[in-house]
Amino acid sequence: MQAFVDGLIAGGAVPASVPAWLAYLGAMLAFGGVVVFGFVLPVAGITTWVERRIMGRMQSRIGPNRTGPIGFLQWLADGIKNVLKEDIVPTAADAPLFKLAPYVVMTGFVGTFAALPFSSALIVADLNVGILYVTAVTALVVVGILMAGWASNNKWSLLGGVRSAAQIVSYEIPAGLSIFPIVLLTGSLSMQAIIARQGWAPWQWNLFENPFTFVAFFVFFVSALAEGNRTPFDLPEAESELVAGFATEYSGMRNLLFFMAEWGNLYVIGAIATTLFLGGWRIPWALEDAPVLRAALELATFFVKAYVVGVLLPIWLRWTLPRIRVDQMMTMCWKYLVPVAFADLLGAAGWMVAFPAGVPAVRAALAALAGGFVVLFLWRVRFHIRNARLTRRDLSFNPLSTARVPG
Amino acid sequence: MAALEAAAIHAQLRRRFGDAVGDLAGTGRDASTTVGAATFPEVCRFLKTEPALAFDCLSNLSGVDYPKRSVIQVVYHLFSYRHRHWIVLKVDAGRDDPVVPTVSHLWSHADWQEREVFDLLGVTFDGHPDLRRILMPEDWPGHPLRKDFVEPEEYHGIVTSRESLLKA
Amino acid sequence: MSLTGFEVEVQREVNGALATEDMTLSMGPQHPSTHGVLRFVVRADGEVMKEAIPDIGYLHRSIEKIAEKVGWHGFIPYTDRVDYVAAMFCNHGWAMAVEKLAGIEVPRRAEYCRVIADELCRIHSHLLSVGSMAMDIGAFTPFTHAIREREYLNDLFEELCGARLTFHYMRIGGVGWDLPPGWTEKVLRFLDRFEPIIEEYDRLISYNKIYAERLAGVAVITAEEAVDYNLVGPNLRGSGVRYDVRRDEPYSVYPELEFDVPVGRGEMGTVGDCFDRYIVRMREMQQSCRILRQCLARLPEGPVIAKVPRNLKPPAGDCYVRLESARGDMGWYVVSDGTAFPYRCKIRTGSFAAISIVPKVSRNLMIADLIAVIASLDLVAPEIDR
Numbered sequence: 028m029q030a031f032v033d034g035l036i037a038g039g040a041v042p043a044s045v046p047a048w049l050a051y052l053g054a055m056l057a058f059g060g061v062v063v064f065g066f067v068l069p070v071a072g073i074t075t076w077v078e079r080r081i082m083g084r085m086q087s088r089i090g091p092n093r094t095g096p097i098g099f100l101q102w103l104a105d106g107i108k109n110v111l112k113e114d115i116v117p118t119a120a121d122a123p124l125f126k127l128a129p130y131v132v133m134t135g136f137v138g139t140f141a142a143l144p145f146s147s148a149l150i151v152a153d154l155n156v157g158i159l160y161v162t163a164v165t166a167l168v169v170v171g172i173l174m175a176g177w178a179s180n181n182k183w184s185l186l187g188g189v190r191s192a193a194q195i196v197s198y199e200i201p202a203g204l205s206i207f208p209i210v211l212l213t214g215s216l217s218m219q220a221i222i223a224r225q226g227w228a229p230w231q232w233n234l235f236e237n238p239f240t241f242v243a244f245f246v247f248f249v250s251a252l253a254e255g256n257r258t259p260f261d262l263p264e265a266e267s268e269l270v271a272g273f274a275t276e277y278s279g280m281r282n283l284l285f286f287m288a289e290w291g292n293l294y295v296i297g298a299i300a301t302t303l304f305l306g307g308w309r310i311p312w313a314l315e316d317a318p319v320l321r322a323a324l325e326l327a328t329f330f331v332k333a334y335v336v337g338v339l340l341p342i343w344l345r346w347t348l349p350r351i352r353v354d355q356m357m358t359m360c361w362k363y364l365v366p367v368a369f370a371d372l373l374g375a376a377g378w379m380v381a382f383p384a385g386v387p388a389v390r391a392a393l394a395a396l397a398g399g400f401v402v403l404f405l406w407r408v409r410f411h412i413r414n415a416r417l418t419r420r421d422l423s424f425n426p427l428s429t430a431r432v433p434g
Numbered sequence: 435m436a437a438l439e440a441a442a443i444h445a446q447l448r449r450r451f452g453d454a455v456g457d458l459a460g461t462g463r464d465a466s467t468t469v470g471a472a473t474f475p476e477v478c479r480f481l482k483t484e485p486a487l488a489f490d491c492l493s494n495l496s497g498v499d500y501p502k503r504s505v506i507q508v509v510y511h512l513f514s515y516r517h518r519h520w521i522v523l524k525v526d527a528g529r530d531d532p533v534v535p536t537v538s539h540l541w542s543h544a545d546w547q548e549r550e551v552f553d554l555l556g557v558t559f560d561g562h563p564d565l566r567r568i569l570m571p572e573d574w575p576g577h578p579l580r581k582d583f584v585e586p587e588e589y590h591g592i593v594t595s596r597e598s599l600l601k602a
Numbered sequence: 603m604s605l606t607g608f609e610v611e612v613q614r615e616v617n618g619a620l621a622t623e624d625m626t627l628s629m630g631p632q633h634p635s636t637h638g639v640l641r642f643v644v645r646a647d648g649e650v651m652k653e654a655i656p657d658i659g660y661l662h663r664s665i666e667k668i669a670e671k672v673g674w675h676g677f678i679p680y681t682d683r684v685d686y687v688a689a690m691f692c693n694h695g696w697a698m699a700v701e702k703l704a705g706i707e708v709p710r711r712a713e714y715c716r717v718i719a720d721e722l723c724r725i726h727s728h729l730l731s732v733g734s735m736a737m738d739i740g741a742f743t744p745f746t747h748a749i750r751e752r753e754y755l756n757d758l759f760e761e762l763c764g765a766r767l768t769f770h771y772m773r774i775g776g777v778g779w780d781l782p783p784g785w786t787e788k789v790l791r792f793l794d795r796f797e798p799i800i801e802e803y804d805r806l807i808s809y810n811k812i813y814a815e816r817l818a819g820v821a822v823i824t825a826e827e828a829v830d831y832n833l834v835g836p837n838l839r840g841s842g843v844r845y846d847v848r849r850d851e852p853y854s855v856y857p858e859l860e861f862d863v864p865v866g867r868g869e870m871g872t873v874g875d876c877f878d879r880y881i882v883r884m885r886e887m888q889q890s891c892r893i894l895r896q897c898l899a900r901l902p903e904g905p906v907i908a909k910v911p912r913n914l915k916p917p918a919g920d921c922y923v924r925l926e927s928a929r930g931d932m933g934w935y936v937v938s939d940g941t942a943f944p945y946r947c948k949i950r951t952g953s954f955a956a957i958s959i960v961p962k963v964s965r966n967l968m969i970a971d972l973i974a975v976i977a978s979l980d981l982v983a984p985e986i987d988r
Contacts (some may be wrong), residue, residue, distance in 0.1 A: 086746035184628050186649070186969070258740065259812055268970050270634060349813045350740025352970045353649050464921050490829050494922065494933045496948035509935065511922055515829050515845060522922070543832035546958040547950075554666075568988055569659040578667055579946075 028240065055152060062140050071291035072102035078290070078342050085346045105283075112279035115182065124178035126173050127199060129277070129284035135167030136295065138289040142217050143298045146308045146325030148318065157218035158206060159301060163197070165254065169195040170290065172263065172273050175285070179276040187272025190353060191263035195254050197360045202250035204368035205243040208375035209233050209303045212240070222307030230394040234304040239375035241393055244304045246368050248336075251296040253356070256289060258345035262353060297337015298329070305332050436486070437519040440465030443487060444521070451477055466509075468523035474525050475535045476600075481512060481521070482540050488516045492541035495548065497555040499529070499580045506532045506557055527557055536562040554579040624652060627969075630753045631660045635738045635973045638983025642976075643962070646969060648940060654964040654972055656957050658827055659777045661987040669862055669947035674700055675774060677944065682768035684949055685985040690723035690928035693772035693948075698853065698923045699936040700774045704916035709902040713855045716801040718897045719762065722789070725796070726755045727928035728890075735880055735977035736807050739816050744807040749789060751799060754792055761785060774914065776907030786898050793891050800887055808884060817880060819873030821963040823970035828874070833958040834952045835930015837979055840866040840879035847926040859896050861889045863910040876978035883980070929953055929980055953985040 076091065076099060083090025091098035116122050141164075142157040144150045154160050169192050176188015212233060213221045226231050234244050253260035264272035274285050301307055308325035351359070437438035444458045444467055455477065456468035469477050482488040483497040494511035503526075510523040527534050536559040538545040548559040559565060568573065576583050585594055629906075630641035639660035644651045654906060665684055669677045681692040694716055708716075733748025756766040761782055763771040771778050807813055822832065828841040838845060846863040848856040864885035866878025918940040924933050933950035956979040964972055 028737050084741075086743050087750055088746060146694055182625060190649075261740070262970075268635065271744065317769055348741060349736065349807070349816060350970075351812055352968055355967060357628060460919070464919075466920075466987075490826075491832055493832060493924075493931075494935055494950040496935050496946075496950065498920075498937055498949075509920075511933070512937070515843065519848065541832070542827075542830045542962075543955055543958065546954065553912045567659075568663040571659070578664060 030323070059141065062145075063137055067137060067140055068287070070286045070294055072106060074290045074293060074338055075105065075286070076102045077338070078345075081339070081342050082346050085343075109283040110280050114279040114281060115276075115384040117276050119180040120203070121178040124174050125276075126137045126281070128175035129281040129288075130172030130180060131174060132288045132301055133170050133171075133284050135164055135171060136291050138164040138167065139295050142218055142297065144222060144302060144308060145329060146322045147223075148322055149293070150219065153217060153219045156216045158210065158221065161218075161295075162203060162206070165292075165295070166195070166199060168292070169179075174397050175277070176273040179273070181276050183271075184273050184275045185267045187263045187275070190269075191256065191273060193353075194256070194260060194262060194356060197357065198250040198260075198364075201246050201364035201368040202254060204365070204372055205247040205250065206303060207372050208240050208243045211372075211375055211379060212236060218302050218307075222302055222309060223308055225306040226394060227306060227309040227311045229306070229398070230305060230390050231309075232306040235390045235393040235397070237375065237378045237382075237389060238393065239378055240304065241370050241397075242367070242371050243375070246299070246364055246371065247303070247419060248296075248300060250360075250364060251300065252341060252344070253360070255292045255341070257293070257341045259348040259351050260356060261350055263275075293338045293341055293379065294333060295337070296341070297333035297335070300336050301329060301332040306338065384419055437517050438486070439519075440521055443481075443519065446487065447477060447480070450480060452601060460522070463520050464522060465520075466524055468524045470524065471527060471534055472526055472574075474523075475537065478537045478540055479508075479522070486517075487514065488519070489514045491515055492537070492543050492547070495544055495551065497551040497557055498580070499555060501529065501581045504529045506555055508534050508551060510537070532557040533560050534558075535560045538562055553577070555582065616722060629654075629659075629935060629972070630653075635976060637976065637981060639735065639985070640957075640976075640981065640983050642972065644868075644969065644972065649968050649970075651964055651967055651969055651972060653961055658957065658959050658983075661983045662867055663984075663988065665988045666947055666949065669944050673895065673943050673945065674916070675912075677947070678773065679768070679770045680981050682770055682987055683984065685929070685951065685982055686768055687728035687929065687951075687982050687985075688928035689722050689767065689769050690719045690771060691925060691932060692949075693769060694720060694854075694973050695923060695925050695927070695932050695934045696936075697772045697774050697949075698925060699912070699934040700916060701814075701919060702921045702923055703919060703936060703938050704910075704914060706775045706908055706910060708776055708908055709905045710855070710902050711780075712906045712908070714897050714901050715777045715781060715906055716772060717854055717856065717859070718781075718789070719759075719769070719777070720902075721893045721897070722755055722758065723769075724890045724928045726752055726759075728887050729755070730805070731928075731977075731980045732880060732883050732968060735974075736813070738973045738977040739809070741807055741813065744803060745805070747803070749801075751796055754795075758785070758789060761788070773910075775905055775910035777832065778903070778907075780906045781901075789894065789896060793894060797888070800891075804884065808881060814870045814877060816970075817877035817974055817978065819937070820871075820876045820971050820979070821871045823874045823963060824961065827959070827962070831962075832955040833930075834924065834932075834955060834960065835928070836882045836900050837952070838930060839864065839881055840873035840882045840978075841850055841884065841962050842866050842868075842878075846926050851924060853923070853925055855897075858900075859893050859919055861893050873876050876974050879978040879980075913942060915940060927952065929982065929985065947988055951985045951988070953979075953983075957981050957986055 079097070079101070080090045091101035094100040096105045116125055139161050140150050142150070142154050142160045144153070172191040173188045174388070176184045176186075176191070209214060209221060213224050215221065221233075229235065233240050235241065256263050263269075263422075264274060269275070274282055277285065308329040310321075310324050310328055314321035314324070438510075440462075441458060444455070447467065451473055454470045454473040458465055458467050460466050477566045478512060481487050489512040491513045492510065493513040495507070496509050498507045498509065500507060505526040506529055508525045508527065510522065510525070512521050513519075525534050532555075534557055536544065538548055538559070540575070545563070546568065548562055549565060551557050552559060552562075552565050553567040553570050554577055566572070570578065573588055574589075588594060621883060625646050627644040628641065630645050631639040641660065643655045643657060643658040645654075659725070660955065663683065665680055668680050678693060681696045682689040684692040729748045733745040733752075736744035736748075759769060760766050761786060763769050763778060774838075778916045819924055823837070823841050825841045825843050828843060830839050833841065842865050844863050844865045848861070849863055864882050866882055868875070868878060869881060870877045890927050916938040918938055920935065920937040922933060922935045924931050929952035932952060933946040935946075935950070937946040938943060939945040957970075960975060960979070964975055967975070
């Protein structure tokens with residue numbers, strides 16, 4: 028970003044009277060604004076629509092299909108509806124805290140985008156402590172949720188807030204520990220440096236670097252699901268237990284902000300996982316002389332990876348799995364994930380000492396294993412879909428119809 | 435697993451408790467006998483603990499108001515899962531101040547059933563650990579299943595009746 | 603100098619006793635998981651419940667009092683409302699009680715119609731029970747799949763008797779209408795579709811690791827406790843007591859039919875835990891399908907209702923009938939004084955007994971477990987309060 032602004036100054040696009048630091052600041056704020064309003068909010072909104080459509084299909088119903096083509100504008104309609112709704116602050120609530128809480132959550136979510144890369148050139152700020160910054164800012168969400176739970180002056184909200192605090196604080200540890208093997212490998216905390224170390228092809232990804240990074244990915248993914256309050260770890264807002272958890276007393280726009288942060292967080296999870304393990308924005312071609320095409324391709328690559336891992340996979344899990352219990356959640360974190368993550372970190376360090384250059388055979392084997400698993404999975408999906416078609420050819424069966432069923 | 439006929443059960447009760455146990459009335463599953471309130475807890479204890487009888491389940495407990503006889507009759511349907519046999523006990527209580535000894539210490543199910551009979555018919559179960567209204571509001575006047583119960587005109591300002599819409 | 607609240611707290615801590623306090627939660631009457639208007643007063647230490655006291659009566663509609671006012675025939679529509687999730691059984695129970703009092707012989711075809719309607723209604727009710735149980739544990743998808751199948755049943759009922767929830771199908775002496783033409787084939791087609799789907803549910807949710815872990819070993823009710831609290835139906839059988847009114851105190855045409863009585867076997871944890879009560883319902887749906895196939899194959903010809911006087915006056919006396927409703931053994935104690943109006947009608951329902959055991963089994967469970975307990979006992983608020 029700095030180089031880009033330097034170029035602008037040299038080219039005379041910025042008046043000479045403007046000091047350089049102001050130009051940098053202005054450029055960063057402008058790009059930040061573009062990211063938030065042009066990317067983050069639409070992604071969070073469209074994700075709600077995607078989730079509802081996928082959920083509908085999984086539950087053998089249709090999902091939103093009235094607003095716009097195949098219901099695509101539903102997220103806008105919902106947004107407008109929520110903005111127009113009355114903003115209720117309960118009399119007994121701690122009003123200033125109650126009003127502030129959604130913004131804290133939103134800040135924690137939007138703040139991460141400052142360090143998230145979109146392509147080799149597009150990043151608001153390539154901090155040298157990028158990944159550390161992202162983990163730290165994400166933790167701000169818990170403050171907001173706890174604030175909401177406390178300020179609502181509702182016992183269900185309080186329980187939700189406390190659950191959330193316990194959950195996020197606990198799962199920060201395995202999540203943080205599972206990032207370390209990658210940091211060790213790269214020798215840097217910068218997001219761009221981590222991506223630059225990887226290649227475009229799957230066997231060049233950090234995921235398959237050695238068995239320990241492979242395990243770290245799964246530890247990270249599970250912990251990130253828990254941090255994002257996603258099923259099976261959606262205890263803070265467990266509808267059947269705590270009504271709506273910390274968001275019980277919220278209405279209108281403030282409620283929407285919570286849910287935007289939740290849906291948007293999915294993309295953040297995916298983006299971090301993509302950066303750390305899945306090769307980030309790396310594409311096979313250098314394209315030195317076509318920077319715009321290159322940026323577009325890199326952006327698309329990164330977005331697709333992040334969306335599949337961070338959004339589609341959790342949506343699929345959410346509508347498949349039940350919710351675990353508080354004690355089970357804590358057991359899982361402290362008795363399984365934390366020790367595994369520690370052992371994994373030591374193993375990764377040991378592996379780096381033993382094989383400083385990496386072992387190509389192990390890389391290939393791991394990549395083949397994962398590839399085989401994906402193929403097997405797709406084959407099972409195909410099998411089940413065909414099987415379902417064969418045994419239940421009358422999915423539109425209606426007992427009231429008098430038409431004979433063929434066969 | 436020797437299911438006894440109601441007559442045999444009744445004969446055992448007669449042998450043990452004499453005239454406190456009334457005659458057997460009705461047939462089959464509905465064969466019933468009246469028991470005096472004084473000996474009633476002993477009869478129940480005997481029915482539950484005697485191995486040949488082993489009535490381990492209180493299937494039903496209900497009350498019926500008989501203003502003509504000026505009694506409220508509490509009816510106990512006892513069943514034995516072990517032997518698969520039945521007996522029905524009926525206890526009469528004076529209508530003015532109906533008191534029947536509790537059996538909630540013998541069958542836990544009786545706890546709530548007795549509360550229901552207390553709530554709806556006003557029978558006091560002597561020795562019940564927690565005799566409160568269960569279905570009706572705490573401050574409801576009277577006991578609705580009594581035959582002479584008159585519905586109050588209003589409850590906390592809520593009118594309980596309305597004009598029929600069918601009237602011209 | 604007086605101390606303010608915070609300073610008092612600090613003072614207490616300084617004096618060595620950290621002040622702690624139990625939290626009292628009012629779960630309900632409006633809560634997503636209490637299935638109707640039920641209320642539990644929960645005393646909790648954080649997430650752990652010390653006790654959960656049920657508070658019922660929010661749905662009391664004085665149905666037993668209404669019975670004394672509306673006459674023998676006129677009470678049937680009210681029985682639908684006793685348990686509107688499984689209304690057919692309440693129709694059946696009332697009809698059986700009055701027939702026993704008045705000595706009315708029910709035609710065989712009517713008995714078959716009743717059993718067919720009952721068993722469809724059992725599937726109808728169990729689908730809602732297992733579906734909402736999965737939803738309470740946090741899995742939403744199985745619920746929609748259960749409701750999808752239930753919708754077909756609703757359609758079948760609508761064709762049978764014009765209603766989808768409160769059926770008013772049975773009459774004293776028989777049933778209101780004969781089966782519509784072509785209806786039996788539709789039921790068969792439904793069964794062909796539905797039987798594989800039960801296995802699909804098992805694959806989808808029943809043996810899901812998280813689901814089983816949430817239910818296994820939670821709120822164990824021993825066989826003795828179950829009998830002592832008069833738990834009935836799937837709750838009793840979940841505790842390992844092999845007792846089913848249809849088999850052990852046969853009524854209607856059940857003696858002629860072949861079916862198994864599934865009981866809890868402690869597959870995932872202990873006999874009598876939430877999982878056993880759940881899985882018994884799944885197995886019962888399979889048995890209901892079996893009964894339905896037999897009934898449809900043997901359906902005799904003939905009238906569907908006996909000649910019953912319009913102005914029915916059963917002779918004075920009392921009777922107690924029991925039938926196996928979806929929530930188990932349902933008892934009807936009916937007293938007649940020989941007039942055109944019932945003298946007293948007492949309905950003893952399964953949920954009433956089941957909710958009375960909640961304080962006992964819910965001690966020292968997590969709040970999330972209370973939801974599982976409520977769902978596994980299949981508490982239906984209208985049936986508790988009547």
